[in-house]
Amino acid sequence: MDTNELKSTDGRTWDVVVIGGGAAGLSAALLLTRVRRSVLVIDAGEPRNAPAVRVGAHNILGREGISPLELLRVGREEVASYGGAVVNGRVERVERGGSTFTITTQDGQRARARRVLVTTGLTDELPDIPGLAERWGHDVIHCVYCHGWEARDTKVGVLGNFHQALLFRQMTDHVALFAHHAQAELTDEQWEQLAALGIEVIHGAVTALETDTEQDKLTGARLVSGTVIPLDTLVVAPTFTARGGFLEDLGLTLNPHPAGSGVQVAVDPYGFTGVQGVWAAGNVSDVLAAVPQSAGAGSTAGGAINMDLVLEDARGATEAREAASATPPFDGTMEAEVSQRVLGTRAHGLEGPA
Numbered sequence: 001m002d003t004n005e006l007k008s009t010d011g012r013t014w015d016v017v018v019i020g021g022g023a024a025g026l027s028a029a030l031l032l033t034r035v036r037r038s039v040l041v042i043d044a045g046e047p048r049n050a051p052a053v054r055v056g057a058h059n060i061l062g063r064e065g066i067s068p069l070e071l072l073r074v075g076r077e078e079v080a081s082y083g084g085a086v087v088n089g090r091v092e093r094v095e096r097g098g099s100t101f102t103i104t105t106q107d108g109q110r111a112r113a114r115r116v117l118v119t120t121g122l123t124d125e126l127p128d129i130p131g132l133a134e135r136w137g138h139d140v141i142h143c144v145y146c147h148g149w150e151a152r153d154t155k156v157g158v159l160g161n162f163h164q165a166l167l168f169r170q171m172t173d174h175v176a177l178f179a180h181h182a183q184a185e186l187t188d189e190q191w192e193q194l195a196a197l198g199i200e201v202i203h204g205a206v207t208a209l210e211t212d213t214e215q216d217k218l219t220g221a222r223l224v225s226g227t228v229i230p231l232d233t234l235v236v237a238p239t240f241t242a243r244g245g246f247l248e249d250l251g252l253t254l255n256p257h258p259a260g261s262g263v264q265v266a267v268d269p270y271g272f273t274g275v276q277g278v279w280a281a282g283n284v285s286d287v288l289a290a291v292p293q294s295a296g297a298g299s300t301a302g303g304a305i306n307m308d309l310v311l312e313d314a315r316g317a318t319e320a321r322e323a324a325s326a327t328p329p330f331d332g333t334m335e336a337e338v339s340q341r342v343l344g345t346r347a348h349g350l351e352g353p354a
Contacts, residue, residue, distance in 0.1 A: 144164070149171070
């Protein structure tokens with residue numbers, strides 16, 4: 001089922017509601033539906049990598065270069081083929097009520113679940129430079145593994161990040177590091193390494209990007225001095241902020257990434273958040289994860305959730321059996337025994353021999 005509206009279905013309680021329908025969420029949903037779990041995926045329809053639709057998603061074995069939107073379309077179809085439901089909606093609140101959760105969307109619709117998996121991804125907070133956001137995902141990029149090949153042998157500028165300058169030097173001889181506001185942070189050793197690799201350091205803040213509107217491509221970076229440095233590609237380091245504000249009611253908070261790249265939800269190796277019944281996977285819990293890593297994390301979390309449900313179901317079945325054994329049904333044999341004990345020879349109202 002793939003619908004544009006989340007609708008109540010006779011008070012149904014889903015085994016798992018997945019909040020977010022990207023690579024992590026759909027991978028988890030696929031695994032869970034294939035072991036006959038009832039799964040609902042609620043997705044806001046705002047994939048982080050949508051701007052990269054022209055250059056494609058990379059390092060996905062068997063799907064190299066696929067459009068990010070096509071990858072999600074295929075994923076939705078695969079989940080639906082095993083009975084999963086994928087609906088459009090933006091989750092506003094998640095509340096616990098006893099052993100289940102109520103998930104509420106911005107338009108007031110609700111779903112109930114035994115377990116919740118959060119795969120809402122992240123938001124890229126870009127440098128505030130005129131013209132930069134419009135080129136994001138095209139010729140303004142951040143990851144050498146995602147889009148470095150497409151920038152090979154071109155004029156690449158790196159905005160204030162030493163390590164990115166080294167990474168992109170693998171792809172082209174023409175790398176310039178814009179010191180921007182970070183030049184004082186370079187050590188003597190880093191200056192020497194940049195010089196040895198032939199990476200030019202350009203002083204002065206970048207104030208705007210120049211583009212060729214007819215050919216729809218980046219042409220250069222304008223400095224505060226007015227000088228324009230010719231470029232084909234600009235590499236930036238965004239701040240990554242996990243989309244998880246709606247989780248506060250569950251006691252979950254966003255924590256700094258160990259590398260200082262942004263904030264994310266803390267989880268164990270299986271995606272468990274530490275809050276009973278709640279898992280997280282993908283960029284919401286690892287802001288540096290690319291599509292393959294996010295998909296893998298989703299599958300791992302899906303397996304952990306299923307095992308948690310299996311154990312709960314087994315405990316429930318055991319408790320039900322024990323309860324049934326403690327109060328056996330009142331059958332004919334029991335009736336005869338009770339009658340004999342209470343009435344003696346007067347059983348069923350008949351007097352026995354004197």
